[in-house]
Amino acid sequence: MNPRFELSGPLTEISSYPQWAQDMVGDCDRVKRTVVEHELWTLMRGNTLDNDGTANFMIGIWPVIERFPGYMAQSLLKTRYGRSEGDNLARRWLVRNIRVEQNHAEYWLDWADGAGVTRERVLNESAPHGTQVLANWCEEISSRGSLAAGIAATNYAVEGATGDWSQILYDSEEYHELFTKPTRKASLRWLQLHAAYDDTHPWEALEIVCTLLGMSPRVEEVEHIGECVKRSYTSMRILADRCVRPGRGLEGVHEAVAA
Numbered sequence: 001m002n003p004r005f006e007l008s009g010p011l012t013e014i015s016s017y018p019q020w021a022q023d024m025v026g027d028c029d030r031v032k033r034t035v036v037e038h039e040l041w042t043l044m045r046g047n048t049l050d051n052d053g054t055a056n057f058m059i060g061i062w063p064v065i066e067r068f069p070g071y072m073a074q075s076l077l078k079t080r081y082g083r084s085e086g087d088n089l090a091r092r093w094l095v096r097n098i099r100v101e102q103n104h105a106e107y108w109l110d111w112a113d114g115a116g117v118t119r120e121r122v123l124n125e126s127a128p129h130g131t132q133v134l135a136n137w138c139e140e141i142s143s144r145g146s147l148a149a150g151i152a153a154t155n156y157a158v159e160g161a162t163g164d165w166s167q168i169l170y171d172s173e174e175y176h177e178l179f180t181k182p183t184r185k186a187s188l189r190w191l192q193l194h195a196a197y198d199d200t201h202p203w204e205a206l207e208i209v210c211t212l213l214g215m216s217p218r219v220e221e222v223e224h225i226g227e228c229v230k231r232s233y234t235s236m237r238i239l240a241d242r243c244v245r246p247g248r249g250l251e252g253v254h255e256a257v258a259a
Contacts, residue, residue: 114187
């Protein structure tokens, strides 16, 4: 019988999780760094990302922002109350946070508007070619994948890497100064809420995944979760590439599809 997982320490310390989860997170870290250390954040901080790149960023990620409650709703549909502690934990967490994500969509539009990309453009223009890979992957894994895989790929991987790059921007006084004082607080609200030091969602998602799989899941289960996490990171990196190098936005797309 697979022993049940329970946190052995603080939620936000990787040592609190089973060894298989620690190993998986470590194995995925190289791919995650391609997102967190991407040149896009340096360009944005220094106000050297051109107008097309800024629009590609704000419009290209919007489908993921707008659909994120939907990804979580598809995960919710896979839960069955009372079937397992993992199901119960996932159900409570998803119900509580789906509504929060709706507010985040409005904050994203405020950020885009402050950055010079009107909400009308974000809402009405099609996502630039090459940026759809992340939204497509999130939709696929949330609708067709297991409960653990969907939560790992979206709430753990996407939110986790987003927390790290959000902190890079939010911690920059230079970036703050790019927004006028009357609109600065509203423009930066999305970043503030997603910065890693203020967002426990990815850790809570990892706790759910570990509770679903237990202390000693099958090797193939762990490998599958790890590949889903890596594919999320790769998709995020492709989207960032599209913002920095518009003519080369599909680099790595075959790698993401094959992952």
